[in-house]
Amino acid sequence: MVKHFLNIPYVQSSELPTHQFDIYVPNVDNPAARPLICFIHGGAWRAEDKAHHAEFARKLCTLTSCAVAVPNYRLTPNNPAEDEDVFRHPGHAEDALSFLSFAIAWDGTPGLGRLYDSAQIFVIGHSCSAHMLASIFLDSSAATPSLSPSPSLLASVQAIILSEGIYDLDMLLVRFPAYREWFILNAFGNLDAYEPFSVTHLPLRSSTPRWHLIHSRMDSLVDIPQTEAMFAHLTSLVHDPSKVTKDLDSITEEHNDMLKGDNYIRVVGNYIKGCTGVI
Structure with missing residues (x-):
């Protein structure tokens, strides 16, 4: 049976539900003695909640016998007023970084102690959160210096698993021009080009983590060239081919539907279990 602990604050000075996480423990x-898996949800920087992924986290916990944490983060409003000070990038990724920094230092719940090995962290990003995690674990300091992880966090993260990721914003808008009004403009501001915020040109911060990129050929919301561009960039940075891998064949569901079934859980869980010396 999987135990769960809900609505744990990761920003001690905040009472916002968006600064809380849930954790599922095998x-x-x-x-x-076992790793922690952190799933950062997607939602175009404007939607979704950790509670939407409770069943996913529970099943992944059962498959891997690892604790699985799912944080919330603050979201960009769907229809901000013209005079509103809009919450936008890098704020969402700052929250994700705050959560991960909290996770490697957390002593666990009262009476139970530590629930995972904080030196073995696996992070999963889906859709927009793939961009968020890449902005943290690649060196985006020229554009967003607030996303600089600590050396201890870089050392703790063993693998970064990114699926259906948004990586090159300008390339995305060529393929899906309606996305500018739908969510890019609010999340990143009204710019002529978004090249400074694309992650497919960023340097590497650390050679420690593995990178595993996943994309479904049936995804109609984010196209495979995003993942191909990111894979090409990462392989140009990391010269050990075992540390940068991709899977474009195992997932056949639509962009969000994959999170509702068992296939994605199996693919991600088996990758984590297959990482040398982990489980």
Whole structure:
């Protein structure tokens, strides 16, 4: 049976639900010796909640026998007023970084102690959160210096798993021009071009983590050239081919539907289980 602990604050000075996370813990003798999997949800920087992914987290926890944490983060409003000070990038990724920094230092719940090995972290990003995680773990400091992770976090993260990712914003808008009004303009501002915020040109911060990119050929919301461009960029940075891999064949569901079935859980879980010395 999987235990769960809900609505745990990761920003101690905040009472916002968007600064809370849920964690699902396997029924094993010593969970503190096992890795933590962190799933950062997507939603075009403007939608979704950790509660939407409770069943996904529970199943992934069961498959891997690892704790699975799902944080919220602050979202850009769908229809901000013209005079509103809009919450936008890099604020969403700053929250994700705050959560990950909290996770490697957290002592666990009162009476139970540590629920995972904080030196073994796996992070999963889907859709817009793939961009958020790439902005953290690649060096985006020229555009967003607030997204600089600590050396201890860089050392703890063993693998970064990104699926259906948005990486090159300008290329995305060529393929899907309606996305500018739908969410890019609000999340990033009204700019002529978004090249400074695209992650397909960023330097590497650390050679420690593995990178695994996933994309479904049936995805109609984000096209495969996004993942191909990101894979090409990462392989130009990381010269160990075992550390940058892609899977464009295992997932056949639509962009969000994949999170509702068992296939994506199996693909992600088996990748994590297959990482050397992890489980």
